[in-house]
Amino acid sequence: MTQSLGLTLKIWKQRGPDVKGALQTYEVRDISTEASFLEMLDILNERLVLNGEEPVAFDHDCREGICGACGAVVNGKAHGPLKETTLCQLHMRHFKDGDVVVIEPWRSRAFTLIKDLMVDRSALDAIIQAGGYVSVNTGGAPDANAVAVSQELSEKAMDAAECIGCGACVAACPNGAAMLFTSARVSHLAQLPQGKPEAKKRVASMVACMSEQGFGNCGNERECEAACPKGISITHIARMNREFLKSFFK
């Protein structure tokens, strides 16, 4: 049943990386339970603009849970209260009339704040640039069916490949580690025959890049897995650790 809610929002406002930020309180009324969380923010922002106030800056794009652009910490949880759901796919029916909702940006050493809820996540791209690919040029690839890959293996690779690179795992980790993100890519490629030839080099340089970029170490807290909107499992971290060890043996 469609209902409407009134909420008290406490949203992190910060003009830029070098100035201080603070939570600012906004009241919103008549929010339909069918609306998404970001649509609720749209409603607030339209009102702010009409009042001549600066709207809340936040990243978003697909609004389908696939591009990985959106994300904020809602009442202490990355992407909010619903399991395996990005912020854009969180609907207001999961809130109650009168709720107080605290909305903060991803916070982590490797992510600098740009404005309000927007942060710079380019450190994640740097990890991929360090080796998260198969080094093949365009052209000259053999027929796609030349190498059979068992269904089981390709499904497992796909489980890892579902990562959307949103950074929730980093934001949720007490140490600010990017282990889940990095291991998802390592694990996806290491399991496929196409990814094998450079598996050792890949894992070594991606792991090195993680620390260069200022990400912390894994403390086995499992917060990353709990926050991941795609349900990426920490078994990939274990696989990455194995691959990493293997990379020392010629």
Add this chain to the structure above:
Amino acid sequence: MALDAKIPGGPLEEKWDRHCFDMKLVNPANKRKYTVIVLGTGLAGASASATLAELGYRVKTFCLQDSPRRAHSIAAQGGINAAKNYQNDGDSVHRLFYDTIKGGDFRAREANVYRLAQLSCNIIDQCVAQGVPFAREYGGLLANRSFGGAQVSRTFYARGQTGQQLLLGAYGALSRQVAAGGVTLFTRREMAELVVEEGRAAGVIVRNLVTGELERYAADAVVMATGGYGNVFYLSTNAMSCNVSAAMGAYRKGALFANPCFTQIHPTCIPVHGEWQSKLTLMSESLRNDGRVWVPKKAGDTRKPSDIPEGERDYYLENKYPAFGNLVPRDVASRNAKEQCDAGKGVGATGYAVYLDFRDAIVRDGRDVIQRKYGNLFAMYQRITDDDPYTLPMRIYPASHYAMGGLWVDYNLMSTVPGLFVLGEANFSDHGANRLGASALMQGLADGYFIIPYTLGGYLADRPYKAHTESSGAFNDAEEAVRQRIEGLLNARGRRTCDDFHRELGRIVWEHCGMARSNVGLDKALSRVEALQEAFRQDLAMVGTAKGVNQTLEKAMRVSDFISFSKVMIADARARQESCGSHYNLAFQTEDHEARRDDADFAHVSAWKYTGEDEAPEREVERLTFEHVKLSQRSYK
């Protein structure tokens, strides 16, 4: 000026190979002296950037998002076509070519489409080599599914996230080139102006979306892969940032806009709920493989679907089109859904929805099989609607989805501005008046991996290096124009938000330039858009400054371009006095209410030329000749 598509001579099957041989090559040692700008990191832009850098060009790549991996291509669900004939069901390059031409209702170029079908096979090979985890059979070979508008099974897929996996493949290749120094990446940048010098594309002015600064980049060629304009309808399945601004920037500088009225309204989307709605979610067309579309036979039937007995359901697609059933092309499926709802048979709270029912498929194949095929789509549907599609039929309705129209390009994918190439959804090249499912991904990757690397070389081979510099007058003027435009918008002190204008624009074009069009409606739409444009100039509410992040300004720039663009789209629809594919003018229909083409007068591409902001655009025509397919009334019965 007659539009010359520069289609190479010779037999259809040999045109591309011959052309590749005939084009001049750039000496490998000289490639690094050329700078190429690529706008966009979707499938088309990422694949082009990576491949051009592999060849040795110096590539500068730009995108709006914070990471190239977030381009809208990431959202494609269903799959990518290729004429591999792995299923041994009679597919071939020729059949894929034929299906695409016919699916486009005979409004696409034969030579382009044939090349696309040829290259489709290389794409799959390339993607598998990159580690794209396509779905596989138990034996370990690649799996296929069938998609709307085809009777063979030629669609490759990776669960319901094919676009994501293909894009991550291309993004990997791009990232590798970033690490190797071949590509310099500029994220959170928006192209604000194309710089044209001595009649050639010379570079771009971009707005840095973090600092707000305007930046200049000169190049020897510009490759635009900025995606489609489906968001002109406000509500669409496109990502929020999808825009027509880059294309309009090129159009204002002399690139022609081809077939803007060909817009795809996708039949299977989650219906609209309320005024605050910001986008519509696609439910992949692959669902039509197993889902059955129906409405109650009786108008105004408000019973629960489970209470409506079999005999009182109208499986209207299966009944009307026995050969293709639920797999008719998108334009046909959408129009039929609209017809049912307009006749009062629509379901759900608004009456603007039809059922897509999996009951029979679940009984036939078991819940596990259905879950493996569509699990993530079902979960997405449930998350949004709070209904469980395993037990209740989905409710779906058509929504704006894809732009067949786009900047006019010749066979080399070059626009009418020399040195400006256009790839992917941003060009108009291959889909005619209607695109078949799973062929946009194919086209974007064919353009980026396999076509532009050759044709760009053909253009550059006779050019001097570094013909353009960022300090030239052309760059000064272009930057000044952007600055003035931004100032104009920032000075607005009105009382209506950008979204409010955009919503109204969407309503106008959805009603009059959407699934069904009429001359009277189109004329009305044009005058309403003109009034809206005036109101936008007078009454826009704006906050913030040109410095730093200003998402309100970003929106205002895009909405103002959508408004200008919609006038070209409406003019195009008005000028095309026939129906074909997605362009359905009520005055031109067959007895069965299918689109009635007029091949004598309209077997052409309409390409529109900018003549001034408030002037009507001028139309140029490229005649289409068909030597290999016989023009026929499209029939899916």
